[in-house]
Amino acid sequence: MPFIANTEAERQEMLAAIGCSDLEQLWEKAAAPKPTSDFATLPEGRSELEVARHLTHLAGKNATDLVCFLGMGYYDHFIPAAVGEIIGRPGFYTAYTPYQAEASQGTLQAIFEWQSAICRLTGMSVANASMYDGGTAVFEAMAMAMRVTRRRHVVVAAGLSPIFRNILKCYSDSQDCEITDIVLGDDDDRSGQEKVLAAVTDKTACAIVQYPNAFGAVEDWTKTIAAVKEAGTLAVCATYPTALAVLKTPGDMGFDIVVGEGQPLGMPLSFGGPYLGFMCTDMKLMRRMPGRIVGQAQDSSGRTGYVLTMQAREQHIRRSGAMSNICSNENLCALTALVYMTLLGRQGLVEVAELCMDKARYALAKLTSIKGVRRIGSQPFFNEFVLELPKDADEVAGRLVEKGYAAGFPLGRYYPARKNQILVSVTEKRTQEEINGFANAMEAVLWS
Amino acid sequence: MELIFKLGAPGRRGVTLPKCDVPRHSDNDLPATLRRSAPAGLPEVSELEAVRHFTLLSRQNMGVDTHFYPLGSCTMKYNPKINERLSALPGFTDQHPLLPQLPEGGALCQGSLEALYETERLLSDLMGFAATTLQPMAGANGELTAITMFAAYHKSRGDERRRIMLVPDAAHGTNPASAAMAGFESRDIPSNPEGDVDLEGLQAMLGPEVAGIMLTCPNTLGFFDHNVVKVIEMVHQAGALAYCDGANFNAIVGRVRPGDLGFDAMHVNVHKTFSTPHGGGGPGAGPVGVCERLVPFLPKSRIVKDADGTYRLEYNYPQSIGYIAPFYGNFSVLLRTYVYLLMCGREGFRRISENAVLNANYLRERLAPYYEQKYQRSCMHECVLSASRQSAKGVRALDIAKALLDVGFHAPTIYFPLIVPEAMMIEPTETESKATIDAFCEVMIAIAKAVETDPDSVKRSPQTMPIGRMDEVAAARNPVLASL
Incomplete structure (x- = not known):
């Protein structure tokens, strides 16, 4: 049997040590039920060679020459070869969430660098380690805005990706909230800035816009955002990170929360995932942000290192009062994006x-x-x-x-x-x- | 180590791009007001500098490939290399997720759709459910998916007053957090002195406002709850639904199917039971299996196999909860799952759970004389010890965790479950050998002895790691979260 270490002789030794004659006796001792099925529909296990042949055959049935x-x-987008080599380092991909900081400085420093890089790209000052994808990041931004403002009304600009919009609907159905969708004519590629502003009231938690929008249009939101914020409403921007290499940053436009899909930063399309949701905000909102966050710290002898920080926001501490239920996120994808941005670099x-x-x-x-x-x-x-x-x-x-x-x-x-x-x-x-x-x-x- | 931003030199770069083969656009194509004022401050390093920096960083981590990693409840088993190889085949990685939404686009993705369809089928068979969705992108996302379906089920019956979700006090924090996110109010159910759900406590809480229960099976103490079937019956009798948190599925896979026990839905963490890598904190995937009556509420899209043997995506499910993920779940993670499912097969899974349980009980037996156990019971795939005896000498579970790091073992999960004082939750998994477990036990015994003779030596650890214990309080009080 693949991947099981113990030999029959070792199993017998171990059973003897715990006072059981066989495995069945151990299961009885542990009060576990007898098998509930004969699993007749499951196939016999296959060798690595056979499975490789089968998967190669399946991959060949896909069209990839379009x-x-x-x-x-x-x-x-193009992905440099070194990206895959680095994220394939066992120290990165066979580790888990860096609860033990001393044994996880590699992951922790890399995530601190990722947080820094995505902040530099978006023009924001704080980022979390990651969300599942762009769409769930938009929902988390909306939920965060509702927590911060204690308001339940949300305005969504025309031009928010319909894929994100579907996710927003699924996750917000259980929330006590009201969403106003801005709709323009079918001959338009704009987001409807005037209508967004007109829909915002003193009950509005946030306005959600996409930049560039789903029709590709790049719009200057600076003035609209300033007016939206006068109502005490937060401005949320979903963005395309590659475009930000040349576009005015959402931070410069005055957005409070910036989210997006990080796939363009070095992740293959892979038929839908895994992808990378990112989320940035500013210092005054950082304690209301969901997800894991890495911070710089000093050890007892004054050496600089990195730790998971502000964990009181998270599910393992706060339980039902947590900012989100997120636990495993997309850590390796965030690392991918960091390595990609490093290799491509400033120029x-x-x-x-x-x-x-x-x-x-x-x-x-x-x-x-x-x-x-x-x-x-x-x-x-x-x-x-x-x-x-x-x-x-x-x-x-x-x-x-x-x-x-x-x-x-x-x-x-x-x-x-x-x-x-x-x-x-x-x-x-x-x-x-x-x-x-x-x-x-x-x-x-x-x-x- | 220095941050990547401190390395390199202005103008240095890691990658060259092709020369532009079309006319350059004019500078005023984008108005100056829409252009960023200066390039983003990304690193300027050579490819070698980048590779060396990140390779050295990776060596500062403990991982399964280099260290025993008995992190309880996380099932840090070996991640087979063939998973990585096959999920990276260009035929899989180069497909745009919107391809199947083009007319006749399904024909372009038959290999991917077949792999997903078969993964769903095999997981349904292992869990004992009518259908499975692969959409959820992590375990907690699977929890949310399942109980969102519970809400939709009750709503479809006009039973909308069911707003309470019951969660044992020993549960993972994600359970109550997911319940809150799905719009439920979560209530703690107490555990009895044996570590099982307290039946009287449960009965007192059941009523017409209860939507369901979220039960980890085996539970977070590492026990198979004596009363699990009874609990599910009571929940059903009260008109509520029972959800199985499959975080601990590795203990029973190939032997016990939660669907057969009466559960209505469950998630599995493929990065635990099904060997996909944890990635330092994701990406994982959290497929959800459901019984017949919840099938109409599954997320969209679903994969259908037609009579002619071809596969396609179907969206026409009016009662569906909608789109949990942008497309079809974390596809390349699910491919790794599929490879593992095929390699293990019927016999393999039974052997996996048997060996996981044997390893944990052997470890528990060896350490029993040295560490307290709140409950005197044989465990399943993990055991929860307590450092309460050691803490009387001033050495806490945290100190023991750090002492383990010093000798090359990753620490167990500590301070969870919350109902065990100074908890140390140890999960060896089936992929570790007796020799490794023996070596770990020897170290744990040596630490227990050191606590008796020289407790300060334990409290001073770690000494051999890249850094010492961090001042987490100061880090949270004055956060430095980015280098800008």
Whole structure:
């Protein structure tokens, strides 16, 4: 049997030491029930070689040769080889939550560095170790805002990812809260700043916005946020970390809580996870933040080290009064993001962002030169934009898959009136040749 | 060690990117008001500097690959290397999660969908339930998923006054925290002198406002509750539902199915029972199995196998609680689970629980003369000792934990469960050998003897670690949480 250490002889020795003749007697002694099933539907165990063959076969049944223009919060960015090598170090991945600080300085210092790096990127001053993903981080930010303000009304700007919105709905159904969704026309790529402001009252806990928004638009929230905060309402921003290499930071815009999906920072798409939720705030709200937080500390001889800190906020101390139930989070993914940001570095991340912008603009020009294709909206954008097609976008996307392109995401699935619209995302990985091929294929699908 | 931000030099970099092969956009494409004023202060290091820094950091951790890690309730078993290898196949890692939502997109992901479908099926069979969702992204997320389904179930029957969730006083903190998050009021049920649920106490608390009970099985003292079937019956009779916290499933996997005992739902931590790595605190996954009557409330999406043997995602479940995760759960963690499920098989799982229980009882037997036990009972996969005898000499569980670090063992879980004074919860797991457990016991015995003769020597530990004991009070009072 794989992975079990003891031999039969050792088992007998151990049984003798505890005064049992066999394992059954031990189970009786421990008052455990007899087997409740014969497990007939479970297969026999297989060898490593056989299982490897099977999984390799399954992996081969997946299509991975499509040229990817799909995004919507989850992006096909380049990942340097050293990222995987570092997070594959056994000291990192076979350890657990660093309760014993002396035996966990590697994890603790790395998380302190991650907290620092994500703060530097977002322009905030405090971050936690991680949340499960971007969507649950948005919910946790909302719950935090309700705790801080003791208010139960929430305004959600148009342009919050519909994937995040679904998660928000699932988690907030059990909360005593009221959510106002801002909705704009179907020919718009904006978030509706005036409507957000108009919906905020002295009962509003927070306004939640996405920057860049789900349609790709980059909007300056500075003035709206200042006005929102005058009502005692907190401003929550969900953001795309790669874009922040070049965009004005949410911190500079005045947001109180900044969250987002960290997958673009070095995590493979991996069919949906594991991903990385991040959460940042400022010093005055730090004790109301959920999740694990690492802080700097000194030992008895004055050496600097790192510890889990402010644990009185957490479930293992506070139980039903905890800021969240989160325990295991996405530690190794946070480490991944740190290593990625370290390898790309100050200049490299800017270059990634600039390349995304260049290629997205080239793709937009190519695609909108096709008869009947136009861009929806006119806001500045980063690497994502919405196109209106002269045909049903779902159908077009299906035809483009046959030609080898994941063309983008047809928006009709989440916005029925936008059934001819498709969200196209372009990362630094796309070459001019791929973009040209995509535009040609699109033209052929539409007009031939 | 120095922070990464202190290393390197201005202008140094770790990665080169391809030259731009399209026209550069103009500088005013983004208005200056939307541009950041200066690049983010990220490190400027070479690839070697980065690799060396992080490799040295990784060596400051204890991990299962290098150290015995008997952290109770966390099941720090060996993480097979083949799990890592196969979950990293490009056919799995390179798939965008929105692909199956494109028209006919399911055809592009048949391998991934089959792996998920089969993982669900095998977990359902091991837990004894009608169906399983793989969506929850950690154990606590699984707890929340399950009891959110409880709320939806009661609501569907017009029984909305059930707002109370019962939780034993020995439970993990996540249980009451999850209950609060799902909108319930949690109430502690007392334990009886044997460490089981107090039946009279339970009876007194049951009523028309109780939605359910969250019961860890085996319990957090490491015991199989004598009355578990009775408890579930009482809960059902009161119109409430019974949830099994599967944190300790490693004790009974392949032998006892919680569904067969009458539980309505349970989660498993795949990073405990099913060998996926703990990652220093995640990512894990917390699949939830449910009985027939809770199936309509499972999260979306669900994976369906059609008559022609193909797999697809289905979203049309009007009573579903909705979207717990953005897509299909922590996919690559679940692939590791699938590999382990296939390798162990029917016989393997039975051997796993048997050996986990044997190792824990052997360890308990060897240490019994030296450490108090609040309850004199054979345990399942972990044992809870108390340092109460040692604390009379001024040596606390924390000191013993630190002394263990000094000799190359990770510490057990300490000060949990809360109902045992100076608790030390030790879980050896089935992947450790008798020789390792013997070596650990020798050290524990030596510490107990040192407490008798020279207690200060224990209190001075650790001496050999990269740092000594940290001033956690000062760290929490004046937090330094980032280098900005």
